Amino acid sequence: MNSTLCRTLRKLLADGFEQYNGIIDPAVYERLECPDPKKAYWVCSWPILHCLGCRKRCTPKDISGFQVTLPMPEELTYEGLTAPQLLKKKLLRVDEAAFCLNISHSLVRKWAKCGKLDATINKPVRVTSESVAKELENIDV
Incomplete structure (x- = not known):
């Protein structure tokens, strides 16, 4: 050059x-x-x-x-946080888990109900960031 x-x-x-x-x-x-x-x-x-x-x-x-x-944005954020930053939290709200997995809120609830994602028993539903990270590893890009 x-x-x-x-x-x-x-x-x-x-x-x-x-x-x-x-x-x-x-x-x-x-x-x-x-x-x-x-x-x-x-x-x-x-x-x-x-x-x-x-x-x-x-x-x-x-x-x-x-x-x-x-x-393409350099890095997508949800309420000012990137997915890796959200995953540092112990428990995620349904909307945060949905953002990290790029799926709908209802699918997060369905996966929590059937045990695909580990979640709290009481409402409001919270999903463990560990189970979200584990599911991210299973996603084919």
């Missing part, structure tokens, strides 16, 4: 651009007359895209052929 490309990339990142990770239709490269699509490195601040893969430094005016990607 040469110094000009480094400066360009640093400026784009400082201006809020991020690496584009969406799917690009091969027709885009034909339309842009790209000499080597394998070298393409796209950054975007939707709907503006820049390719830094070759000397042409393409910026298409037409975004057709680019997959629209959803923004």
